[in-house]
Amino acid sequence: xxxxxxxxxxxxxxxxxxxxxxxxxxxxxxxxxxxxxxxxxxxxxxxxxxxxxxxxxxxxxxxxxxxxxxxxxxxxxxxxxxxxxxxxxxxxxxxxxxxxxxxxxxxxxxxxxxxxxxxxxxxxxxxxxxxxxxxxxxxxxxxxxxxxxxxxxxxxxxxxxxxxxxxxxxxxxxxxxxxxxxxxxxxxxxxxxxxxxxxxxxxxxxxxxxxxxxxxxxxxxxxxxxxxxxxxxxxxxxxxxxxxxxxxxxxxxxxxxxxxxxxxxxxxxxxxxxx
Amino acid sequence: xxxxxxxxxxxxxxxxxxxxxxxxxxxxxxxxxxxxxxxxxxxxxxxxxxxxxxxxxxxxxxxxxxxxxxxxxxxxxxxxxxxxxxxxxxxxxxxxxxxxxxxxxxxxxxxxxxxxxxxxxxxxxxxxxxxxxxxxxxxxxxxxxxxxxxxxxxxxxxxxxxxxxxxxxxxxxxxxxxxxxxxxxxxxxxxxxxxxxxxxxxxxxxxxxxxxxxxxxxxxxxxxxxxxxxxxxxxxxxxxxxxxxxxxxxxxxxxxxxxxxxxxxxxxxxxxxxxxxxxxxxxxxxxxxxxxxxxxxxxxxxxxxxxxxxxxxx
Numbered sequence: 001x002x003x004x005x006x007x008x009x010x011x012x013x014x015x016x017x018x019x020x021x022x023x024x025x026x027x028x029x030x031x032x033x034x035x036x037x038x039x040x041x042x043x044x045x046x047x048x049x050x051x052x053x054x055x056x057x058x059x060x061x062x063x064x065x066x067x068x069x070x071x072x073x074x075x076x077x078x079x080x081x082x083x084x085x086x087x088x089x090x091x092x093x094x095x096x097x098x099x100x101x102x103x104x105x106x107x108x109x110x111x112x113x114x115x116x117x118x119x120x121x122x123x124x125x126x127x128x129x130x131x132x133x134x135x136x137x138x139x140x141x142x143x144x145x146x147x148x149x150x151x152x153x154x155x156x157x158x159x160x161x162x163x164x165x166x167x168x169x170x171x172x173x174x175x176x177x178x179x180x181x182x183x184x185x186x187x188x189x190x191x192x193x194x195x196x197x198x199x200x201x202x203x204x205x206x207x208x209x210x211x212x213x214x215x216x217x218x219x220x221x222x223x224x225x226x227x228x229x230x231x232x233x234x235x236x237x238x239x240x241x242x243x244x245x246x247x248x249x250x251x252x253x254x255x256x257x258x259x260x261x262x263x264x265x266x267x268x269x270x271x272x273x274x275x
Numbered sequence: 276x277x278x279x280x281x282x283x284x285x286x287x288x289x290x291x292x293x294x295x296x297x298x299x300x301x302x303x304x305x306x307x308x309x310x311x312x313x314x315x316x317x318x319x320x321x322x323x324x325x326x327x328x329x330x331x332x333x334x335x336x337x338x339x340x341x342x343x344x345x346x347x348x349x350x351x352x353x354x355x356x357x358x359x360x361x362x363x364x365x366x367x368x369x370x371x372x373x374x375x376x377x378x379x380x381x382x383x384x385x386x387x388x389x390x391x392x393x394x395x396x397x398x399x400x401x402x403x404x405x406x407x408x409x410x411x412x413x414x415x416x417x418x419x420x421x422x423x424x425x426x427x428x429x430x431x432x433x434x435x436x437x438x439x440x441x442x443x444x445x446x447x448x449x450x451x452x453x454x455x456x457x458x459x460x461x462x463x464x465x466x467x468x469x470x471x472x473x474x475x476x477x478x479x480x481x482x483x484x485x486x487x488x489x490x491x492x493x494x495x496x497x498x499x500x501x502x503x504x505x506x507x508x509x510x511x512x513x514x515x516x517x518x519x520x521x522x523x524x525x526x527x528x529x530x531x532x533x534x535x536x537x538x539x540x541x542x543x544x545x546x547x548x549x550x551x552x553x554x555x556x557x558x559x560x561x562x563x564x565x566x567x568x569x570x571x572x573x574x575x576x577x578x579x580x581x582x583x584x585x586x587x588x589x
Binding site: 008011012015016019020022023024025026027029030033041042043044045086087089090092093094097098099100102105109112114115116117118119120121122123124125126127142143145146147149150152153178182203206207209210213214224225226228229232239242243246249250253254257261264265268269272273 | 307308309310311312313314316317318320321323324325326328329331332334335342388391392397402403404405406407408409410411412413414415416417418419420421422423424425429430431432433434435465468469470472473474477497511512515516519522525526528529532533546547550551554555560563564567568570571574575578
């Protein structure tokens with residue numbers, strides 16, 4: 001099918017490369033700025049004369065990014081497993097059983113895909129404050145699980161719908177209960193889907209900003225993005241430390257992306273298609 | 276449902292109608308509602324922490340409330356204020372302008388690239404795919420901080436203009452009344468173009484290559500081929516890209532908060548920013564709730580419209 005001419009190929013790759021550079025340069029600019037000696041005026045894209053990692057130490061210890069990262073991880077560790085368990089259970093029932101009204105319930109979940117944080121954050125603050133769940137990780141965890149649940153349920157439901165029904169039938173004939181079928185047969189097969197979902201949920205949890213900004217007003221309890229957002233308001237002049245902080249906040253998700261890029265990209269693209 | 280005695284069935288009936296057999300196999304006939312036990316936990320969390328708050332927002336939007344004392348019922352007064360107050364109206368209009376940058380331009384860029392690349396196999400796409408998806412995975416706050424630096428006085432944008440002798444063009448982009456909204460919009464273009472491109476390229480891979488060959492044999496040029504082969508096959512992907520990017524534009528709190536915080540003046544305020552500001556620093560909770568409802572309805576309406584249009588066309 002290689003009907004394209006040589007010049008078409010070249011121009012295609014040339015354009016791809018130009019766009020790739022356009023994507024990378026902002027990252028490169030902030031990375032190079034983070035390596036400049038602290039306090040020096042930094043201009044655009046400047047190669048540092050001396051690679052100075054002091055800014056990272058500065059950001060990590062003085063500006064408190066180690067705490068911010070820890071808080072973000074605490075929340076993600078609460079959100080990811082719970083989301084996977086709840087979504088797998090619901091997706092299993094909605095995807096493989098003939099539930100009366102099951103399609104309506106599934107549609108009700110899917111409708112939640114359109115709920116932006118902006119729509120729910122105001123009463124959440126007052127309601128959770130009444131329950132003593134503001135400035136608490138538990139509050140954020142519960143809301144994030146709920147916020148990602150429409151996608152999670154939809155993702156797992158689609159997965160279970162695509163498993164061969166004969167598998168479930170055969171197990172039923174052998175007398176397996178629905179719980180046994182899920183745990184022994186379907187979940188082991190669902191590992192790739194669960195892993196992709198776990199990565200996406202981790203990413204969304206990590207990147208969550210507005211929700212944390214509202215529900216955790218105690219700045220000593222902030223997460224990485226919220227801390228960075230706060231930090232930029234406070235220290236907009238100290239570019240190298242700010243740049244180092246930015247890199248630190250991006251790093252965990254970047255590492256995961258490098259390791260699991262296939263699952264990530266497939267998840268983001270398929271997820272968009274399914275959503 | 277009352278439990279029933281076990282029903283024995285002759286084996287040949289089971290084979291013929293697996294549905295009946297499945298239900299009556301166990302020690303007792305199972306209620307078809309039993310499966311909801313699995314749905315319940317997910318539903319409960321979703322309902323309590325997403326659906327109820329959304330309904331609560333709609334309820335709050337009917338009051339004038341400062342968040343502390345008792346609220347006053349004002350009916351639809353808050354909605355009326357949104358349409359009359361120039362700043363509130365402005366925020367909705369700004370969000371719609373951002374749709375151009377977050378949605379329209381990325382889709383056009385993605386389609387153009389796909390048109391160029393659809394005609395041949397592309398070894399080495401893995402690395403490009405990785406790079407183009409990069410802005411999708413990092414926190415938007417970090418993206419915002421990065422671009423704030425790029426747009427700054429000494430940032431890369433001004434550095435580039437100076438390097439090519441356009442010193443007159445340089446300015447503090449995010450603080451410039453004329454340029455700020457466009458500057459913020461271009462951040463969205465940067466974030467979402469890669470996603471659109473990857474969506475379209477993966478969609479084009481599902482097109483039967485023989486269609487391209489046939490078009491070639493019929494003497495179709497690149498443009499003709501794009502219009503009559505590539506574009507019709509990408510309808511679903513285009514609808515998805517429109518949905519995702521439009522929602523991103525309307526709910527663009529993170530980027531705006533970090534880059535401009537709505538300034539200069541009200542040039543870059545968006546609804547999300549005002550919801551936050553009205554509710555938590557100006558003590559106008561009811562008005563904030565009403566604006567949130569307007570934003571939610573706008574998103575729901577646009578998503579519905581896009582899905583409707585893409586379905587009726589296909």
